[in-house]
Amino acid sequence: MFKKVAFIGAGAIAESMITGILARHILEPQQIWLTNRSNKQRLETLRDCFEVSVSEQTEHVIQNADLIILSVKPKDISEVLFSIKDKLQENQVILSVLAGVSTDYISEQLALANPVIRAMPNTSAAIGLSATAIAAGRHATPDHLQQVSHLLRAIGTTVSVQENALHAITGLSGSGPAYIYYLVEAMEEAASHINLDTRVAKDLILQTLIGAAEMLRSSSETPRLLRRKITSPGGTTQAGISVLEDYHFQEGLIAAIQAATKRSEELGSPFEVLSD
Numbered sequence: 001m002f003k004k005v006a007f008i009g010a011g012a013i014a015e016s017m018i019t020g021i022l023a024r025h026i027l028e029p030q031q032i033w034l035t036n037r038s039n040k041q042r043l044e045t046l047r048d049c050f051e052v053s054v055s056e057q058t059e060h061v062i063q064n065a066d067l068i069i070l071s072v073k074p075k076d077i078s079e080v081l082f083s084i085k086d087k088l089q090e091n092q093v094i095l096s097v098l099a100g101v102s103t104d105y106i107s108e109q110l111a112l113a114n115p116v117i118r119a120m121p122n123t124s125a126a127i128g129l130s131a132t133a134i135a136a137g138r139h140a141t142p143d144h145l146q147q148v149s150h151l152l153r154a155i156g157t158t159v160s161v162q163e164n165a166l167h168a169i170t171g172l173s174g175s176g177p178a179y180i181y182y183l184v185e186a187m188e189e190a191a192s193h194i195n196l197d198t199r200v201a202k203d204l205i206l207q208t209l210i211g212a213a214e215m216l217r218s219s220s221e222t223p224r225l226l227r228r229k230i231t232s233p234g235g236t237t238q239a240g241i242s243v244l245e246d247y248h249f250q251e252g253l254i255a256a257i258q259a260a261t262k263r264s265e266e267l268g269s270p271f272e273v274l275s276d
């Protein structure tokens, strides 16, 4: 297991991952190091909250780390790779969670034989419920993949995929929680239109979501059948679904996931490398 894990990038996904990892005691706080570009206040907040080590010096953070997690925006990756390439030690494993950016790009920029692995988690990592996909890049052996998967299993489920699937996975499950939160925003807004008490409505919406998710997980029935069982002919659900159909709800969601997938490809396109 990794002894020191360094995060370069201290934003939303780094925080979610650290929360999940510490909650499962996969690592102790003193094993986690963190840096960002300039937001000192943010580093201090995370240090105080998690008791992890922080430093404005990337060199200090990555020194002797056996796993380095890249968690910056795609636009910042070139700068980060340039700043660490001369400081990396042999055998340090690189794990990138960036949308779009290929492992080949990372390896080419580093021009080193360090193993590179790419993963796409989501923010449910914070409660150990991320749906994470992982792909091996250059120099990553099955053993490296296994070690990283072990760590990532602390933050949820992990599935190994071919790297070219990661754009679609980013559109589906990387961004996925946002689609659900967007739906809940609309349900809460609807509750106010139908004069329900806000607190009561929030509790009912939450339990409805949890119940439906658990039904999907535990039942052998398809989502379509589960939906049909709620939809009495001429009843309330049919009235509601019929309006969703008028608004092309499903087509909208399909288009949203396609757009997010395309955006991942676009974010990665400045970093494409010609294959050997």
Ligand SMILES: NC(=O)C1=CN([C@@H]2O[C@H](COP(=O)(O)OP(=O)(O)OC[C@H]3O[C@@H](n4cnc5c(N)ncnc54)[C@H](OP(=O)(O)O)[C@@H]3O)[C@@H](O)[C@H]2O)C=CC1
Residues within 6 Å of the ligand: 008, 009, 010, 011, 012, 013, 014, 035, 036, 037, 038, 039, 040, 042, 071, 072, 073, 074, 076, 079, 080, 097, 098, 099, 120, 121, 122, 123, 174
């Ligand atoms: N948010 C999500 O749900 C998910 C995000 N991702 C991916 O994770 C990555 C980060 O996303 P997110 O956490 O949302 O982004 P945030 O904007 O919240 O965080 C980005 C972090 O990167 C830091 N940073 C920028 N440039 C540098 C640099 N040169 N050296 C060190 N640190 C730097 C920023 O520091 P400062 O604030 O000081 O500028 C900030 O801490 C993205 O590539 C995204 O695609 C993947 C899965 C899910």
Ligand SMILES: O=C(O)[C@@H]1CCC=N1
Residues within 6 Å of the ligand: 099, 170, 174, 175
């Ligand atoms: O919105 C984004 O670009 C990132 C990638 C997946 C989730 N958030």
